[in-house]
Amino acid sequence: MKFAVTSxxxxxxxxxxxxxxxxLLDFHLTYDDNExxxxxxxxxxxxxxxxxxxxxxxxxxTAFVGVHTGHLGFYADWVPEEIEKLVIAIAQTPYQVIxxxxxxxxxxxxxxxxxxxxxxxxxxxxxxxxxxLVMDVDIRxxxxxxxxxxxxxxxxxxxxxxxxxxxxxxxxxPSIAAIQMAEMASINNRVFRTVGSPLILPAHHTCMLKPVNxxxxxxxxxxxTLLHKDVKSIQYRVADEKIRFARFRPFPFWKRVHDSxxxx
Numbered sequence: 001m002k003f004a005v006t007s008x009x010x011x012x013x014x015x016x017x018x019x020x021x022x023x024l025l026d027f028h029l030t031y032d033d034n035e036x037x038x039x040x041x042x043x044x045x046x047x048x049x050x051x052x053x054x055x056x057x058x059x060x061x062t063a064f065v066g067v068h069t070g071h072l073g074f075y076a077d078w079v080p081e082e083i084e085k086l087v088i089a090i091a092q093t094p095y096q097v098i099x100x101x102x103x104x105x106x107x108x109x110x111x112x113x114x115x116x117x118x119x120x121x122x123x124x125x126x127x128x129x130x131x132x133l134v135m136d137v138d139i140r141x142x143x144x145x146x147x148x149x150x151x152x153x154x155x156x157x158x159x160x161x162x163x164x165x166x167x168x169x170x171x172x173x174p175s176i177a178a179i180q181m182a183e184m185a186s187i188n189n190r191v192f193r194t195v196g197s198p199l200i201l202p203a204h205h206t207c208m209l210k211p212v213n214x215x216x217x218x219x220x221x222x223x224x225t226l227l228h229k230d231v232k233s234i235q236y237r238v239a240d241e242k243i244r245f246a247r248f249r250p251f252p253f254w255k256r257v258h259d260s261x262x263x264x
Contacts, residue, residue: 001029001030001037001038001090002029002030002031002032002035002036002037002038003024003029003030003031003032003036003037003038003039003040003090004031004032004033004036004038004039004040005017005020005021005039005040005041005042006039006040006041006042006043006047006050006051006054007042007043007047008042008043008044008046008047008069008070009043010043010069012069012080013042013043013047013069016042016067016069016080016083017040017042019083020040020042020067020083020086020087023083023084023087024087024090024091027087027091027092029090029091035058035061036055036062037061037062037063038062038063038064038065038090038095038246039051039055039062039063039064039065040065040066040067040086040090041064041065041066041067041075041076042066042067042069043067043068043069043070043076044068044069044070044071044073044076045066045068045073045074045075045076046223047066047076048064048066048073048075048076048121049121049122049222049223050223051064052064052121052222052243053121053222053224056119056241059102059241059242059243059244060241060244062244063095063097063244063245063246064243064244064245064246065077065078065086065090065095065245065246065248066078067079067080067083067086072256072259072260074158074161074162074256074260075158075245077249077251086248089248089249090246090248093248095246095247095248096246096247096248097244097245097246097247098244098245098247098251099242099243099244099245100121100156100157100158100174100242100243100245101156101157101158101174101176101177101178101179101203101238101239101242102119102120102121102156102238102239102241102242102243103119103120103121103123103124103154103155103156103159103179103236103237103238103239104117104118104119104235104236104237104238104239104240104241105117105118105119105120105124105154105219105221105234105235105236106118106234106235107219107228107231107233107234107235108231108232108233108234108235109228109229109230109231109232110215110230110231110232111230113230116228118221119221119239119241120156120159120221120222121156121158121159121222121243122155122156122158122159122162122163122222123153123154123155123156123159123162123163123164123220123222124153124154124155124219124220124221124222124236125151125152125153125154125163125184125219125220126151126152126209126217126218126219126234127150127151127184127217127218128151128214128216128217128218129214129216129217129218129227130214131214132148132149132150132187133147133148133149133150133151133152133217134146134147134148134211134212134213134214135147135152135209135210135211135212136209136210136211136212137152137181137207137208137209137210138207138208138209138210139199139201139205139206139207139208140205140206141206141208144195145193145194145195146192146194146212147183147186147194148186148187148192148194149183149184149185149186149187149194150184150185150186151184151185152181152182152183152184152209153167153169153181153182153183153184154179154180154181154182154207154236155169155179155180155182156174156179157172157173157174157175157176157177157178157180158174160172160180161256161257161260161261164180164182164198167182167183167184167198168182168198169182169198170198170200171257172200173253173254174253177202177203177238178200178201178202178203178238179200179201179207179236179237179238180198180199180200180201181198181199181201181207181236182198183196183198201237201238202238203237203238205237206235206236206237207235207236207237208233208234208235208236209233209234209235209236210232210233211231211232211233215229215230215231215232216228216229216230216231217231217234219234
């Protein structure tokens with residue numbers, strides 16, 4: 001088996017990364033940064049996001065496992081004290097593959113420019129460069145509303161516990177292939193009106209955002225913030241690709257939700 005290890009970059013994470021690499025090499029596994037079968041992420045959810053974006057071209061071949069060196073993560077289920085147990089499991093135990101849905105974002109441009117496609121593990125947000133965001137929202141090719149406000153956030157089920165939750169969105173179990181659109185401070189009065197609540201779209205539904213006047217936007221894809229100019233439309237849907245997690249033991253989603261937001 002070929003493996004790679006990524007680190008948050010702090011001293012503790014780097015030390016664990018080198019230890020994991022050394023242990024796995026002792027078990028005669030092959031270190032391969034370019035085409036790994038399994039990627040061990042050491043740090044937190046942000047570290048795993050970076051690893052995911054590094055290996056988006058081989059999601060059907062690479063599985064991820066996370067070790068958290070800080071707070072409990074939604075993607076990182078192992079702690080530093082369990083490194084030896086994890087290494088033995090990777091080296092000697094066939095792992096279960098758990099797949100989570102991803103978000104596809106396609107940005108199309110005015111004047112026939114080449115479209116840009118992204119995959120997000122958590123979410124994508126859209127904001128105006130200056131002032132309020134004004135967007136026509138189409139669902140399944142039909143006009144739904146004209147949004148005015150600070151911005152829009154479209155999230156995956158696994159990302160529903162992140163920025164989406166802070167915006168009042170629902171928490172969705174990752175076994176459900178769906179995306180969720182939540183509003184950021186929408187303008188609602190006698191003149192302007194939005195639905196005012198998050199929307200959950202199934203896998204066969206597409207959401208299209210179309211600029212009303214200003215064509216330049218700040219679009220985030222997980223941790224990346226990108227300026228896009230002369231935008232014609234932004235299309236969101238559940239991606240055909242999925243992220244694969246290597247599970248060596250149960251990691252119940254609702255227990256993670258409980259431990260992150262309810263348990264002291």
